[in-house]
Amino acid sequence: xxxxxxxxxxTLAPMTLELIPQLAExxxxxxxxxxxxxxxxxxxxxxxxxxxxxxxxxxxxxxxxGLSVVA
Numbered sequence: 629x630x631x632x633x634x635x636x637x638x639t640l641a642p643m644t645l646e647l648i649p650q651l652a653e654x655x656x657x658x659x660x661x662x663x664x665x666x667x668x669x670x671x672x673x674x675x676x677x678x679x680x681x682x683x684x685x686x687x688x689x690x691x692x693x694g695l696s697v698v699a
Contacts, residue, residue, distance in 0.1 A: 638690055643679035645672060650689035651681070 648668050655662030671677045671694065679694040
């Protein structure tokens with residue numbers, strides 16, 4: 629088992645451009661004011677932000693978390 633693979637059947641991975649469409653769909657399902665694909669992609673260039681994604685065995689995005697450093 630890889631160090632980022634959990635016993636629960638998902639893997640944690642950094643957010644990548646290829647995952648943005650799935651993240652945007654999850655945003656639409658979960659939030660009344662979802663982030664767009666463009667907004668999510670901009671975070672890949674943000675040196676003050678870091679996002680991780682939980683991926684199922686089939687590569688489907690199950691969830692994600694982001695951290696922004698504001699000081």
